[in-house]
Structures are given as structure tokens and as C-alpha cells.
Amino acid sequence: MNQIRRERIKNYILQKRVVTIREIGELVPDVSSMTIHRDLEKLEQEGEIVRIRGGAVAGTQHGSAESKFETRMQSHVKEKRLMAQKALELIEPESYVLLDAGTSNLVLAQMLPDIEMNIFTTAPNIALELTRLVNPTIHMCGGTLNRSNQAVSGPSTLAMLQELNIATAFIGVSGFTLENGFSCGKEEERQVKRLLMEKAKRRIVLMDSSKIGEIFPYKIGDFSQVDYLISDDALPESVAEMARKNGTIVM
Numbered sequence: 001m002n003q004i005r006r007e008r009i010k011n012y013i014l015q016k017r018v019v020t021i022r023e024i025g026e027l028v029p030d031v032s033s034m035t036i037h038r039d040l041e042k043l044e045q046e047g048e049i050v051r052i053r054g055g056a057v058a059g060t061q062h063g064s065a066e067s068k069f070e071t072r073m074q075s076h077v078k079e080k081r082l083m084a085q086k087a088l089e090l091i092e093p094e095s096y097v098l099l100d101a102g103t104s105n106l107v108l109a110q111m112l113p114d115i116e117m118n119i120f121t122t123a124p125n126i127a128l129e130l131t132r133l134v135n136p137t138i139h140m141c142g143g144t145l146n147r148s149n150q151a152v153s154g155p156s157t158l159a160m161l162q163e164l165n166i167a168t169a170f171i172g173v174s175g176f177t178l179e180n181g182f183s184c185g186k187e188e189e190r191q192v193k194r195l196l197m198e199k200a201k202r203r204i205v206l207m208d209s210s211k212i213g214e215i216f217p218y219k220i221g222d223f224s225q226v227d228y229l230i231s232d233d234a235l236p237e238s239v240a241e242m243a244r245k246n247g248t249i250v251m
Helices: 002-016 021-027 033-045 065-073 077-088 103-111 124-130 155-162 187-199 237-245
Strands: 018-020 049-052 055-058 096-099 118-121 137-140 144-146 151-153 168-172 175-177 181-184 202-206 218-221 228-230
Touching: 002 018, 002 021, 002 033, 002 049, 002 055, 018 021, 021 033, 021 055, 033 049, 033 055, 077 103, 077 202, 077 228, 096 103, 103 124, 103 168, 103 202, 118 124, 124 137, 144 187, 151 155, 151 187, 155 187, 168 187, 181 187, 187 218
Parallel strands: 096 118, 096 168, 118 137, 168 202, 202 228
Antiparallel strands: 018 055, 049 055, 144 151, 175 181, 181 218
């Protein structure tokens, strides 16, 4: 019976690509949430799916860096599109914008209109996405590529950013807690993001609500260094209140 149920769950995930625990619960209503979590753990160990916060996606735990990035792209799609729609309100023709690496900024790049502007980016995949547009001028930062998140970093990246007058920077983060602020998982990426917060005239953080409560080793900054926080509709009021107290506009 367990194997039949897991096979049903696996096929459902492979068909839908991205599912939530609630959806799986509706698929197999006769079992507990604990049983569902154990089934997902077993399927992940077998390399059939990848568990994510609040659900699972089709894929392999031991796949390539490209497949792992694609897995993150398939997570919280609705929230990322909502954030991108909000971010578009802050972009004007002939402006100078920097797009940090990450899935939220990639979705923003996918939704950008074809207007005259200068776009700088630390992500090769974002630069390639922007080639669909005719009018923007696209500038790529050099550096060492992290395949897992398609970000460049290192001395070359920092040297180029130091020489730029950055009008608006859209910055991605990996986690946030009220006690520790914004964080990420790699020191070299922290250096890039912190430099963006220091140099940009307008600093905008893109962070969906799933990042709340997550803490990573390297602190990027806090709300005192952020002009806008763009999130989805599930942002906790405690986070929004802290942002406003520090002068950060919440969208």
C-alpha cells in the first residue's frame, strides 16, 4: 500500500512539476501530513523529486547546477511574478538599473518592457534573457561564475561595481530574520550585495515571504540600508512594521 501511494504521489508531482503539501493532502486524504512528509523524503532519497519549503518539485537531488536553478525557478512562481509586477512600477525609461543575480530578478527580467534604459547585471542568464529586448543597453559584470545560482563574483566583479554610479539596484537575498537581517550563503556573494547596498542611490530588496525565518551564514545588511522592500501578500506584519520603522517603503 505504501509503495502504491508513493507511486501515485510521484506521478502527480511529475505531472504538475510543482505541488504543495496541501495539494498532496487532497490527493491522498486518508493519510496524515507526517506520512506525506515521509513519502516525500523517500521519493527524494530515490532521486525522483526534490522537496522544497511547503511542497515538492519534479527533479533530481543530484542533478546539475542548471537543474537545481530550474527547481528554484519553479518554486513560488506566483509570488515572484507579483513581486516583478510591483518592481516594474519603480522602473522608468532611460533609467540606470542593476539587476542582482537570483530567480526573482530573472523573473523581473522576463517581464521588463522594451524601453530605452541601461541595465547592468551580475548574472549571465539575466543578460541572455534581456537579449529578447531591442531598446535596453545591457552591461555584464565580469567575475567567477557560481553555476548553482548563475551569479558572478570576485575581485573583477567588485572592481567594476566600484567604478559604477548605480542609480537603482534590485538586490536578491537568501534569508531574513528580525534579529539578524538579510543573509546569503556565500561570502563572495555577500561582498557583492553589500557593495550594492553601499553604492546604489536607491536600494530595492526583492524577497518573497518564504525567505522569512531563514538564516544563512553571511549577513548582507538590514532595513537601515534598504529603501524599498518588495514582497508578496504573505509578508508578516512584524517584518513590514520593522521595515517602516527604519524608513523602508514596503510594496
